[in-house]
Amino acid sequence: MVMDLFYSTTPVVKKKRVHFNRFMLDIHERIHKLRYSQLGAVETWDKIADDIVEDVHLLCFDEFQVTDIADAMNMKSLFSALFKRGIVIIATSNRHPDDLYLHGLQRQNFLPFIPLLKDQVELVNLDSGKDYRKSEVFDFNYPSWLIKGDSNLPGQIQKIISKFGKNQNPVENNKLTVLGHELRVPKATGSVAEFTFDELCQEGLGVPLGAQDYLALSEKYSAIIVKDVPRIDLYVMNSALRRMITMIDQFYDNNVALLLILDVHLDDLYFSSHSRDRELTMEERMFMDDYQVKGVAEGVKIATLSGSEEAFAIERKISRLAEMSSEKYWAETERIFTESKN
Structure with a gap:
């Protein structure tokens, strides 16, 4: 602002x-x-x-x-x-x-x-201690994520396709050219693209995607549905987590309507397969101090990401998903979509 x-x-x-x-x-x-x-x-x-x-x-x-x-x-x-x-x-x-x-x-x-x-540069600290993206002004009528099997899921998918698909027929295996390489879009209906988590954040399309690919998708599509988002093991899926963070950043910055279909609740999305009964290393304790992490259990969970920027970004992504669930955010996406068609 x-x-x-x-x-x-x-x-x-x-x-x-x-x-x-x-x-x-x-x-x-x-x-x-x-x-x-x-x-x-x-x-x-x-x-x-x-x-x-x-x-x-x-x-x-x-x-x-x-x-x-x-x-x-x-x-x-x-x-x-x-x-x-x-x-x-x-x-x-x-x-x-x-x-x-x-x-x-x-x-x-x-x-x-x-x-x-x-x-x-002159440094100015603007941290008020309040996350305004999670403010009560957001009514969450347009969820940016739902759990697989949620009774609201079919209706939400249909709402997205109705708004941004404009009754066009689905097209499979569209191709975009991004910095000299081809990016395959498995399914698209008008301005709505559908992927699985593996295709966008693992290597399900044959190559690992980067910021330039997510940016290209943002410029081409108004809404993106990401299916089969699994629980993310911080020990073995660090690269997938980095891509997911980059993906959400690019979609947010370009006001793309996003629907993540999760296997579990967002609060349980991250876990560590090696965090039980483990003594924290000195580096991890320093990491906890850096980020003011309180509590050993939470510290072990977060410390699996020590040595990278991802831990710092997790909470910001969750708060961004809250903002992306607001009527105001989706209204802006629809405004941009309508202007692009006129």
Whole structure:
């Protein structure tokens, strides 16, 4: 909301607002295009920064969070070049700069970026302690998740297809081209796509999907149904959990109507097959301290994700699913859908 107010009222003409994840995807595309240009590393970053600054003087990021090692390794070079050219950056984040990419692989190579960032930005803490996405203003008439076998499930699926399918016939095995590879859509009815959890978050389509694939689906479809979402073992399904988190982020940012069909209640979705009667390691105890986790039982459950950003993201995803269950969210999705058809 604060970013909305700022961006809509600032008089800066050359401005851009973008989700940080999408911005870094664009950076990787620029690097790919310059791969055969005979430029050295410094010249490559200078070229990318010059191209960005030519179009943008104010860059606003939503969700400034580093989770990808490729992004982490490029941050200092990229932002050194951008700051040198006087670009102004404003970002929202759930992380203090000191905690960016915490416990990430080869974090020692990322650390020089942190003082560079802190030298260029002013930190403002806006944490009120209240999760407004779970506020009572949401009436949950349009659930973003239901349990398999719920009596409301057939009616909810039909409601989605009626709103966004517009009486079109289902089409099987549609194909989208995403950054040079094909993404298969097993079933689509108008602007409604249907997948299983394995197809979107495991490797059921033959290749592991990434942020660019979920973004492509967001741009093509107004509503997405994800079936057969299992209980997620944090010990053995970490990569699937990461993809699920990325998927929800992309769908939320693009106001896609989402229906997850879960095997169990959302509160029981995550578990650890190796958490019983196990002594916490020192690293895990530090992890609990970092995130102010209270209670050994809950600590063991969450600590199975220590060393990654996923634990930090779980609660945010659950609160996002609450917002995605609101009449206001679905009304906005329907408005965007209607405008796209006019």
